[in-house]
Amino acid sequence: MNAEIIAVGTEILLGETINSDASIIAKGLSELGFNVYYHTVVGDNPDRLKSVIELAKSRADEIITTGGLGPTADDLTKETIAAAFGKKLLMDDESLRTIHGYFEKTGRRMTQNNEKQAMLPEGCTILKNDWGTAPGCAFEAEGKRVIMLPGPPRECTGMFRTYAMPYLMDMTGEIIFSRNVRVFGMGESAVEDKLSSMIKNMQNPTVAPYAKENECFLRVTAKAENAQKAREMTDPVVDEICGILGDVVYGVDVESLESLVVSELTERGLTLSTAESCTGGLLSKRITDIPGSSACFRGGVCAYSNEIKADVLGIDKKLIEEKDAVSPEVASEMASSVRRLFRTDIGIGITGIAGPGGGSDEKPVGLVYIAIDTKSGTEVRRQIWGNARDRVRGMAASNALDMIRRHIKEL
């Protein structure tokens, strides 16, 4: 089955908004086994939208649109598509009540034009919008299946995964189930190389690698008649992947290194503090991105100048002069000092050269020392990672999180 994704919105056409909806939907369609051959973006113009719909009818079995379901005069997707399939729009009372309720709940006044959002193609399946006001819809006509979703990414993503994917699955009579194996410390191409026969040859479940900032992950996706079967099909494959890749796998079905670290520290009642130089607070920012991180994270010092390393963290000025601020010795002292000062189980120290300036032949831009201090002692990791400031800093913070998750088990 061939699907086509159509985004309707002048703001995307003009480049003011990036078409991230298409990427979310395309990924989901791939998981469901649909082929996607074209994405199109068209503005809020009924003639051009009509021509795009006619073209899609001629080359796709499923047409999925985003955008143009809102209350204003230039929101024309439903009108135009319904007309292209010879359907009328009818007022749906339940959707209207939901829209009224949404405004009441958020304490805003509802203007008349919002009622337009409850006008839906006759005989359609209504896709609820739990994230905003405009409902989506789906119908079959002329041998094609059409799904319309709102444009705002939060609404579109939620509705696509919660309502549109099950609608498509119902049609195929199959369940799709995915597990994600998260990897840090091995690049996407090395992972692909180690698992090449699985990635190339497996049909159900499939194994697909994805790159993510400074790390990568594998998605194992099975299709089966029910969730339990699908789960039984993925589990041994996940186990096999974990066995092949070893300890670079930091988690299965976890969100991120920081969420893993926060949940494992909290579970074991361990506490953490950080002393950051070149990362400038990025590590503590990432840890405190996680709700509930206050259960394990007591805080940190951003020691961006040498005086602060000495005055606030109490590191010997002579050591900094002799060994240089970017050295394994100073990283270690930062980790142990902050751990002492903040009275935590784990202390982290990070010092390096984020660039673009400040590098030398001996100590190039991208060199970072990351130290972890616990009751069992201190360990330092040396990182040389590119020369782009963002990546140097991001990778240093990720390395620190990776060191924490590897030490948790010993504490």
Next chain:
Amino acid sequence: MNAEIIAVGTEILLGETINSDASIIAKGLSELGFNVYYHTVVGDNPDRLKSVIELAKSRADEIITTGGLGPTADDLTKETIAAAFGKKLLMDDESLRTIHGYFEKTGRRMTQNNEKQAMLPEGCTILKNDWGTAPGCAFEAEGKRVIMLPGPPRECTGMFRTYAMPYLMDMTGEIIFSRNVRVFGMGESAVEDKLSSMIKNMQNPTVAPYAKENECFLRVTAKAENAQKAREMTDPVVDEICGILGDVVYGVDVESLESLVVSELTERGLTLSTAESCTGGLLSKRITDIPGSSACFRGGVCAYSNEIKADVLGIDKKLIEEKDAVSPEVASEMASSVRRLFRTDIGIGITGIAGPGGGSDEKPVGLVYIAIDTKSGTEVRRQIWGNARDRVRGMAASNALDMIRRHIKEL
């Protein structure tokens, strides 16, 4: 003139990569005064690519493609487009030398298939790639203008703005010049309201509002026969906007609040330190995102727990108990304590409830106190900003930066 943007790449079609190139190009084309009516994404498939090119020829004057210029067998854009316009591909010696040079410079071995990147349509204008190996190209044929750019966003963005936009301007005989007026503390719709007649009625220069995370900006764009004329046309409009909006304008042609703050502090020889609770290091992270921030930023304390507020910053425990950690009094003490401890001209203190938990009727999620302490005293700003953790934290850090930039002039 009507332009169409075509992205060639299976990775975009499958949703593994977001089509950010289209947004960059669409914005640039709008600045140049081209109409953009369609974006299309198609995979690395010669038949489908051919059908997309034929359709674009039938409805657009300018066709701009991204992707498929690389060295591998599935990179087919040049071959397919040249064939659609009855052109041959010829080896370009200078491009070949550049590609060889690129590999030498980066110390990597060049494989044979890289030479394919120097095969270009006969009679084309070559667009240099200063960011990677694959050159782009442009040609006119059958009354259409075709521009091909590589897919990686860094390469595509650089080449589009540096080489493709001037190529298109040469064709139109006009220069495009833009200035950006950055605003914090007034929403996009309020800005639009205040400037509605300028935004609606001005033709050259144009005035367009854009929303950016937690802030917004206005782009004033003029077309003229040379840069000086365009500048003379934009300057009075920029002045008028600044006059109407007043001190919510924090800068013209600056990158961000943090880059403004870092450059102004550095220029005046002033120093800064931060004490963060709910933002958890986000403010110091954003300041140290800016290269050279070590000239003014000495560091900070992330005091995520009450004990750290007392033990490290030296805030009276009784005050925290009496007034609560989320209070203007504690924010003030954090600011003055960190200023004293780090011996800086400016100290910032931030404490609040980022959510999702921890709120009460009296102190809801989203409540943040931000304090600034200088030799002239302490000032506290109270923020209530939604209930999404990311936005609460982002807005608190932005408010702190806004307070700094407003105080710099007095110091």
